[in-house]
Amino acid sequence: MWNLNNKKAVITGGTKGIGRATVLEFLSLGAEVVFTARNKEEVNTFEKQLQNDGFKAFGVVGDVSEKEDIEALFSDVEKRWGILNILVNNAGINIRKAAVEYSEEEYQKIIGINLTAPFLLSRKLYPFLKKSGNASIINVSSVSGVMDTQTGSPYGMSKAGLIMQTKNLATEWARDGIRVNAISPWFTETPLTSDLLKLKERIEPVLKHTPMGRIAQADEMASVIAFFAMDKSSFVTGQNLVVDGGITSTAI
Incomplete structure (x- = not known):
């Protein structure tokens, strides 16, 4: 049961960072994967690479915040499998500003x-x-x-809301055989954090206050996601696993 053999999975934001690492992790564990991303060239290149390596992986170009793109993904899953075992909601963005500096459009984009x-x-x-x-x-x-x-109020608000979304859907859909869990990464080396990781004044406090004293790697998050996807975690639902190198366990 420490595998994902014959599982059908959808992973959003699947060409970069945690999403890409999760696609690779799931495929290595025996799953079939449909992944999404907005950049057509990146989707096609990654899909070709994976299929050349013998994996059952399929890319869908789209923005999951757009209704028509959600419809396109639905149609793809319906035609390809007609069933789904795993959904990883990974796609996300951030715009780092002081609260008073956000435009309404920027705020809505992050929440959306x-x-x-x-x-x-x-x-x-x-x-x-x-x-x-x-x-x-x-x-x-x-x-x-x-x-x-200190990464921007809308981002924190959106992620806190996602945790509560997780808990609510977990209790509502448990009777339908659907488990819903979340992971909460700390600083992880991804394209979303690459600019910050270059700033000495930003990264030094992170390393200082993280008990494990380092930045996480995307595949470390992917392995936790894989556990939640496996049948081995069959009695786990409504949980938010903080994967943070110990930062939330210390006040210093």
Whole structure:
């Protein structure tokens, strides 16, 4: 059971960072994967690479915050499998500013992609997840959803909301054989954090206050996501696992 053999999975934001690492992790464990991303060239290149390596991986170009793209993903899953075992809501963005500096458009964009899109996509794919009788949704939240990390209020708000979305859907959909869990990463080396990691004044405090004294790697998050997706975690639902090198365990 320490595998994902014959599982059908959808992973959003699957060409970079944690999403890409999760695609590779799932495939190595025996799953078939449909991954999404907005950049057509990146989707096509990654899909070709994976298929050349013998994996059952398929890319779908789209923005999961757009209704028509959610519809396109629904149609792809319906035609390809007609059933779904795993949904990983990983796609996310951030714009780092002081609270008073955000435009309404920027605020809505962050909330739309990080919070609204996972809810709408989970609801849309619900029939396929229910049909499997043993499904798992994993939402990628953030330490910013449980504490202030000085990375912008809308981002923290969206990730906190995603944690509560996780808990509510977990209790509502448990009777349908759908488990819903979240992970909350701390600083992880991804394209989303690459600019910050270059700033000595930003990264030094992170390393100083993280008990493990380092930045996480994307594959370390992917392995936790894989556990939630496996049948081995069959009695785990409604949980938010903070994967943070110990930062939330210390006040110093």
